[in-house]
Amino acid sequence: MSSMSENPPRNSFHLSQLIYDTRYRSMTIQVVTLGLVCVGIWWLVDNLLANLGELGIEPSFSFLSSRAGYDIGSGFGTALMGYTSASSHLDAAFVGILNTLLVAALGIVLATVIGVIAGVLRLSKNWLISRLMAVYVEAFRNVPLLLWIVLIYAVLSESMPVPRDYRPNADGVANVEMIFGAIAFTTRYVAIPGPVMGAGSGILSIIFVLSIIGAVAYRRYAKKLLFDTGRLLPMVWPAIAIAFVPSILFFFILGRPVSLDYPVIGGFNFSGGIQISNPLVALWLALSLYTGAFITEIVRAGILAVSKGQSEASEALGMRANRTMSLVILPQAMRVIIPPLTSQYLNLTKNSSLAIAVGYADVRATLGGITLNQTGRALECMLLLGLFYLALSLIISFVMNIINNSMKLEER
Amino acid sequence: MKKTIFLGTLTVAGLCAAAASAATLDDVKARGNLNCGVTTGLTGFAAPDANGVWEGFDVDVCRAVAAAIFGDENAVEFVPTTGETRFTALSSGEIDLLARNTTWTMSRDTDLKFDFIGVNYYDGQGFMVPRELGVTSAKELDGATVCIQTGTTTELNLADYFRANNISYEPVPIQTNAEAQQQYLAGACDVYTTDASGLAATRATFEAPADHVLLPEIISKEPLGPLVRHGDNEWGDLTMWVLNALIAAEELGITSANIADMSAAPTNNPEVNRILGTEGELGAMIGLEADWAKNAIMAGGNYGEIFERNIGENTPIGLARGLNAQWTDGGLLYAPPFR
Numbered sequence: 001m002s003s004m005s006e007n008p009p010r011n012s013f014h015l016s017q018l019i020y021d022t023r024y025r026s027m028t029i030q031v032v033t034l035g036l037v038c039v040g041i042w043w044l045v046d047n048l049l050a051n052l053g054e055l056g057i058e059p060s061f062s063f064l065s066s067r068a069g070y071d072i073g074s075g076f077g078t079a080l081m082g083y084t085s086a087s088s089h090l091d092a093a094f095v096g097i098l099n100t101l102l103v104a105a106l107g108i109v110l111a112t113v114i115g116v117i118a119g120v121l122r123l124s125k126n127w128l129i130s131r132l133m134a135v136y137v138e139a140f141r142n143v144p145l146l147l148w149i150v151l152i153y154a155v156l157s158e159s160m161p162v163p164r165d166y167r168p169n170a171d172g173v174a175n176v177e178m179i180f181g182a183i184a185f186t187t188r189y190v191a192i193p194g195p196v197m198g199a200g201s202g203i204l205s206i207i208f209v210l211s212i213i214g215a216v217a218y219r220r221y222a223k224k225l226l227f228d229t230g231r232l233l234p235m236v237w238p239a240i241a242i243a244f245v246p247s248i249l250f251f252f253i254l255g256r257p258v259s260l261d262y263p264v265i266g267g268f269n270f271s272g273g274i275q276i277s278n279p280l281v282a283l284w285l286a287l288s289l290y291t292g293a294f295i296t297e298i299v300r301a302g303i304l305a306v307s308k309g310q311s312e313a314s315e316a317l318g319m320r321a322n323r324t325m326s327l328v329i330l331p332q333a334m335r336v337i338i339p340p341l342t343s344q345y346l347n348l349t350k351n352s353s354l355a356i357a358v359g360y361a362d363v364r365a366t367l368g369g370i371t372l373n374q375t376g377r378a379l380e381c382m383l384l385l386g387l388f389y390l391a392l393s394l395i396i397s398f399v400m401n402i403i404n405n406s407m408k409l410e411e412r
Numbered sequence: 413m414k415k416t417i418f419l420g421t422l423t424v425a426g427l428c429a430a431a432a433s434a435a436t437l438d439d440v441k442a443r444g445n446l447n448c449g450v451t452t453g454l455t456g457f458a459a460p461d462a463n464g465v466w467e468g469f470d471v472d473v474c475r476a477v478a479a480a481i482f483g484d485e486n487a488v489e490f491v492p493t494t495g496e497t498r499f500t501a502l503s504s505g506e507i508d509l510l511a512r513n514t515t516w517t518m519s520r521d522t523d524l525k526f527d528f529i530g531v532n533y534y535d536g537q538g539f540m541v542p543r544e545l546g547v548t549s550a551k552e553l554d555g556a557t558v559c560i561q562t563g564t565t566t567e568l569n570l571a572d573y574f575r576a577n578n579i580s581y582e583p584v585p586i587q588t589n590a591e592a593q594q595q596y597l598a599g600a601c602d603v604y605t606t607d608a609s610g611l612a613a614t615r616a617t618f619e620a621p622a623d624h625v626l627l628p629e630i631i632s633k634e635p636l637g638p639l640v641r642h643g644d645n646e647w648g649d650l651t652m653w654v655l656n657a658l659i660a661a662e663e664l665g666i667t668s669a670n671i672a673d674m675s676a677a678p679t680n681n682p683e684v685n686r687i688l689g690t691e692g693e694l695g696a697m698i699g700l701e702a703d704w705a706k707n708a709i710m711a712g713g714n715y716g717e718i719f720e721r722n723i724g725e726n727t728p729i730g731l732a733r734g735l736n737a738q739w740t741d742g743g744l745l746y747a748p749p750f751r
Contacts, residue, residue: 373563
């Protein structure tokens with residue numbers, strides 16, 4: 001206790017110190033602001049509930065378990081959920097969620113591929129190619145996404161033949177012939193052959209998965225060998241061979257367990273095979289091309305951020321241009337590219353909610369559209385939608401942060 | 413970010429709810445015009461003409477209500493609504509009256525907190541297909557692609573009907589009638605389904621209406637009527653009796669041609685006198701002038717005149733009166749007595 005006397009006296013604390021003492025001031029301001037924000041939120045919620053109560057409307061989520069009563073067009077989500085009009089509104093929401101995830105995933109992959117290729121070509125020394133890429137970027141970046149979605153959809157639905165044009169008339173001649181007798185573009189969908197899994201197809205898929213893992217392992221080994229010893233093994237062809245040759249061999253050894261189901265024109269539509277709906281195609285292409293244009297600029301910026309000395313050094317070592325790009329420039333550029341790329345992925349995912357413009361059954365169209373209308377539960381549906389997009393965006397950010405950390409410069 | 417979204421949603425919802433106040437008639441009078449929700453464009457029911465003036469069967473209901481209140485049939489602001497936005501627009505107070513061929517159902521009346529003020533068109537859901545398909549019955553539509561307006565009762569009827577008949581189909585959800593028309597003509601769907609009156613109106617605008625047939629099946633009851641917010645009974649009464657006045661006027665033979673004479677002096681028919689305000693105090697009972705019904709009827713004529721001018725057999729839409737004839741002619745129109 002005797003040591004206390006050496007410390008400065010602490011019992012002289014005055015309330016005014018909360019404002020005038022710089023040690024406490026920032027804390028005071030934060031506490032007061034937080035308090036104000038809480039009061040503001042409370043006021044808004046209270047106001048909302050009071051007004052809704054006055055109108056006799058009480059927020060309730062019980063509608064989610066009641067019968068939906070409406071049908072959703074066939075597609076990824078509907079097939080996976082086994083959805084019918086007798087399913088619940090919650091099931092309809094999940095159908096929408098699956099469809100949103102599908103188009104977001106497809107869009108992210110294609111947008112990245114387009115963006116990286118166009119970004120590299122944008123810096124090409126070939127005048128024509130770099131100008132063409134500039135035109136692409138400006139055209140897609142400066143026109144609203146909704147217009148591109150509607151335009152692509154209109155082109156698909158107006159320019160393609162209707163399914164009944166594929167039906168042979170009395171003379172056995174159809175107005176339009178299928179491409180290779182297997183693919184049909186129509187106003188509604190693209191019909192392509194689908195796989196039919198016969199006996200033994202399970203073994204085949206296991207072999208295929210294993211050989212893909214093998215191919216990846218081979219690439220890792222080759223890369224490690226290159227970095228450790230400098231010996232360069234051929235990478236592309238062996239990897240492709242490892243991935244596909246065993247599957248093809250076993251396909252014949254097992255007696256062709258997987259066959260193709262060709263689409264056949266029926267009364268109104270094609271049956272059999274897989275139908276990729278035009279709304280999905282339009283949405284996917286528009287989202288990918290639009291976001292791809294932004295990614296192009298991000299990739300270009302990332303490449304330009306790598307010092308010129310790096311490419312000069314690798315050229316001095318005798319590396320070819322494409323190896324310089326893939327082994328020296330891009331790995332370093334990735335550090336600049338990934339953070340803005342994350343926000344582009346988030347944009348793409350959220351922009352997929354424009355699906356309703358072409359009648360694609362995403363979560364905005366099922367939960368936030370038809371369910372909202374049929375039940376009249378606008379507040380609840382919008383709240384759930386907001387939470388879903390928030391969760392999805394946070395998951396994407398989380399994954400991208402992991403990738404970003406693994407790419408980070410390791411400082412020694 | 414979490415907070416921002418939450419706050420934004422709540423603010424919007426809070427404002428919307430606050431805007432819906434009780435005394436609609438006072439608000440309308442203070443504003444000087446009626447805000448009336450109509451379709452985004454359905455020929456014959458509600459569509460702007462070449463000069464941008466709204467006209468149609470539903471539009472005339474709006475005009476009659478405006479004329480009853482202000483004595484001016486043009487004191488209406490028309491707010492185009494889609495199947496999706498109409499109910500939000502009404503419950504938020506953006507519009508005072510929704511006249512948008514909306515089906516009267518129990519859950520809309522109770523759960524969504526609206527009041528239907530009557531039926532101005534008895535309809536049912538039908539199907540339209542291109543003639544070249546050679547389809548003669550809805551039962552032959554197995555595997556067809558069907559265009560359907562989302563957020564409507566027709567969407568649910570369709571699912572129920574095809575399920576009950578064990579027929580498969582592929583729905584194409586669309587937002588407005590114009591979009592449906594474009595999709596249907598482009599062949600994105602084989603069938604367009606909505607209320608039979610709407611199909612007739614849509615077909616009338618095609619280049620070659622004869623190339624499309626309406627199938628004989630009518631798969632639902634669709635009593636279409638104007639509606640108001642629940643909770644303001646005075647406003648509900650006012651609009652209901654304007655509609656009844658239009659129907660009663662046809663039954664009693666009050667037309668836009670003879671209304672000036674009939675309202676100049678009391679006639680021999682006391683009910684006509686009570687409607688036209690030359691006898692009794694009916695106008696004051698709903699907070700309006702004595703000549704409210706006279707103005708309402710003069711706006712576009714009685715119910716029969718409105719019907720014939722917009723959607724009747726002499727128009728391109730060519731709908732017969734059918735169920736929508738007066739009860740005296742074997743129809744369902746039956747206005748309660750003005751007494």
